[in-house]
Amino acid sequence: MVGRIFIASDHGGFELKSVLVEWMKEFGFDVVDLGTDSLDSGDNPDYVRKLCKSILNDSSKGILSCGTGIGTAIAANRFRGVRAALCTNEFMARMSREHNDANVLCLGGRVQGDDLAIGILSTWLNTAFSKDERHIRRLGKINDSDT
Numbered sequence: 023m024v025g026r027i028f029i030a031s032d033h034g035g036f037e038l039k040s041v042l043v044e045w046m047k048e049f050g051f052d053v054v055d056l057g058t059d060s061l062d063s064g065d066n067p068d069y070v071r072k073l074c075k076s077i078l079n080d081s082s083k084g085i086l087s088c089g090t091g092i093g094t095a096i097a098a099n100r101f102r103g104v105r106a107a108l109c110t111n112e113f114m115a116r117m118s119r120e121h122n123d124a125n126v127l128c129l130g131g132r133v134q135g136d137d138l139a140i141g142i143l144s145t146w147l148n149t150a151f152s153k154d155e156r157h158i159r160r161l162g163k164i165n166d167s168d169t
């Protein structure tokens with residue numbers, strides 16, 4: 023069961039975000055769009071912060087997009103409890119859920135076409151964490167690895 027989904031982007035991921043919001047609404051997901059709302063240049067850490075705070079408060083999942091997905095992934099992984107995965111194909115999307123229990127998916131609006139992005143999103147939303155002991159152990163070690 024997928025709960026509420028938060029989504030945010032900067033200008034580089036704005037057009038992709040619009041496509042993904044429309045697709046999720048069509049399939050009945052409870053989507054909360056945190057912006058941006060235009061192609062005007064902005065700073066993706068501002069949107070990442072909003073999204074990470076929201077998913078951590080709500081124990082839900084989030085989608086981020088920027089031009090490449092890289093900036094949002096780097097910024098999101100600074101938030102304790104966020105496991106953000108930049109995925110460029112459906113295999114990565116499946117693995118990021120089964121093995122890494124990713125709670126944020128990052129996509130690049132300038133990286134792949136809309137159809138592949140939707141395939142990645144659909145795979146990610148429909149794949150559960152495996153709960154295998156080795157993966158739980160590894161996630162525990164990440165949680166314990168303060169710098």
Ligand code: RB5
Pocket residue numbers: 032033034035066088089090091092093094
């Ligand atoms: C904005 O031009 C671009 O740098 C940003 O969207 C993102 O790709 C950064 O990682």
